[in-house]
Amino acid sequence: MPELPEVETTLRGIEPWITGQIIDLITVRQGSLRWPVTEGMAEIVQGQAVLAVRRRAKYLIIQLGHGSMLIHLGMSGSLRLTDRALEWRKHDHIEMQLSNGSTLRYHDPRRFGCWLWSANDHSQLARLGPEPLSDAFDSEHLFTLSRKRKMAVKPYIMDNNIVVGVGNIYASEALFRSGIRPDRAAGRISHQRYRVLSGHIKEVLAAAIEQGGTTLRDFVNGNGEPGYFQQTLDVYGRGGQACYKCQGALKEIKLGQRSSVFCPSCQR
DNA sequence: ACACTAACCTGCAAGC
DNA sequence: TGCTTGCAGGTTAGTG
Incomplete structure (x- = not known):
């Protein structure tokens, strides 16, 4: 699993392809992760625009107009941009298709990660300490x-x-x-x-x-x-x-x- | 509030 | 060649 540098590397790799795009389709093949993927998430976010993608701790946050998706890669998760027609591999659990043709695949053999939707604040982000690379950490x-x-x-x-x-x-x-x-x-x-x-x-x-x-x-x-x-x-x-x-x-x-x-x- | 454990799940390597 | 055991990047829930 990715530790912070791996999550940051992932963020930098995917962010330019996702920000500003409309979510055309989200497909959840396996929703049984660390917590169940939020019921109805795909229907809720489809058609919404991605305003920003950012990182907090080891979480990735996809900011939409009416809420956000919180993604964690757990111990064995990864996110990658793929060819839309790429065959599904074992342990590919979620796919997000965007209006510019970009497609993001979530792959996680151990399923310790998460992919959650919330219209408000995510409870996982409450009570987190400072970012290690910020001035607040000394x-x-x-x-x-x-x-x-x-x-x-x-x-x-x-x-x-x-x-x-x-x-x-x-x-x-x-x-x-x-x-x-x-x-x-x-x-x-x-x-x-x-x-x-x-x-x-x-x-x-x-x-x-x-x-x-x-x-x-x-x-x-x-x-x-x-x-x-x-x-x-x-x-x-x-x-x-x-x-x-x-x-x-x-x-x-x-x-x-x-x-x-x-x-x-x-x-x- | 703190300290510690078990748990979630799959894959892989080592040992028998 | 199997089978069993233990270990792996994380985090939370539950115990005392």
Whole structure:
């Protein structure tokens, strides 16, 4: 699944083809996703114009005149522009046809994503923390909210109420670059170290966006192309292998059900 | 309010 | 060659 850089890459790939177009047809072949696709969504949005497409956290929002569609790619989802006549692949669940001939396919083997319509605000967007690349996200924010919290720092920075868009890959990478152990209690990390960490979170996300995201298994951008950031990963998926800084063996532990790889010598 | 678990679902790789 | 087990990019709902 796409983490924030993959969602951003998808947005940039599809946005120019969709904004300003009229939705001619939406076809839902499999509506059983993380939440059921909104009943009657296709009928409601057909004929409406797309005013804008934007991203908030890992959600994509297709803004229409009378409401919006909220899309999440879950762990295995992807969106791509296709040839309208392209044969349906297994796990292609939804298709949106636009007035300029563009066609968007939603593909999601595990079906952890969503595609919802609402005339008002989407409840999923309430209570989300700041965007990691915005000025609202800084060391002050991380430091203040973490006081007295016993939770390990890795699940802490992956908590969407604290900051959005930091998933398992980039949390691991940012902690390695910062020299902070992923299992250290969030409440016992200094303001100075949070300054380093917040900087690395921004840096690693920005670099991944620049390289078109990280491709693991089947991620593709809006044009069906892979990302290249996996060539830059220092620790994610490298448990047991040599640390690039000290050559020691990287250790793998579980934190909050997620595997976490780190260097016990470089990260303290 | 916080900390932690189980759950949603499919595909794939490893182990027996 | 199978069969079983565990693991995977995310997020929420439920427990104490």
